[in-house]
Amino acid sequence: MKKIVYIFILAGFFMVMNQASFAQCNPESLTENCIPKLADGFNYLKSYKINGANGTKDKIEYSYVFTKGTQYMINLCAMGEQTDGIVVNLFDSNRNKVVSSKIDGQFISAIVYPCNNTGIYYIQYTFDNSTNYCGGSALGFKR
Template sequence: MKKAIYSIFVVGLFFLLSGTANGQCNPEQFTDACIPKLASGFNFLKSYKIDGQGGAKNKVEYSYVFTKGTQYMINVCATGESTDGIVVSLFDSNRNQVASSKLNGQYISAIAYPCNTTGIYYIQYTFDNSAQFCGGSALGFKR
C-alpha cells in the first residue's frame, strides 16, 4: 500500500514539475466555443488552435485559400468574454495586411473580409499583453 501511494506521489510530482498538469493550453475548449459565435448567415469552414506555448511563441499562423466573391469571418475566443490580447490579422498572398482585430488600441473578437481576389491568405494570431497565450478561432464564409 505504501509503495502504491509513493508511486502516485512521484508521478503527480513529475507532472507538476513538468508543467503538464498546471497551465497547459487547451485550445479545443475555445475552438468549440467559437464555432457557434460566427455571425448569422456565416457557414463554419474550419477551426484553428491558438497555442503560444505560454509565451514561447509570439505568433501562430495558418493559411487558407480564399475565393473571390465570398465574405469570410474569423473570430477569436479566449478566457472569459475577452480575446485576452490575442490579435488576429489577415494577410493576402503578397503578405499585405488586409484586416486586423485590433483597431485604435481596442480588441474586437471578430473580423469580416469580403474577398476580391482568389488566392492564399495568411491568418496570423499574435499576443498583445496576453496572460494565457491560449485560445481558439473559427473561420466562416457566406456568399
C-alpha cells in the same frame, strides 16, 4: 549533501510545475465554443487552435485559400469574455495585411473580410500583452 538533494528536488518541482502550466491550455474546447459564435449567415469552414505555449511562441500562422466574391469571418475565443490580447491579422498572398482585430488599440473578437482576389491568405495570431496565450478561432464564409 542534503542541500544538493534538496536543490535537485526543488528544481524538479519547478520543471513539473512549468510543464503543467503548458498543459492548462485547452484550445480544443475554446475552438468548439467559437463555432456557434459565427454571425448569422456565415457557414462554418474550419477552426484553428491558438496555443502560444505560455508565451514562448509570439505568433501562430495558418493559411487558407479564399475565393473572390466571398465574405469571410474569423472570430476569436479565449478564457472569459475578452480575447485577452490575442490579435488575428489577415494577410493576402503578397503578405500585405488586409484586416486586423486590433483597431486603434482596441481588441475586437471577430473580423469580416470581403475577398476581392482569389488566392492563399495567411491567418496570423499574435499576442499583445496577453496573459494566457491560449484561445480558439473559427473561420466562416458567406456568399
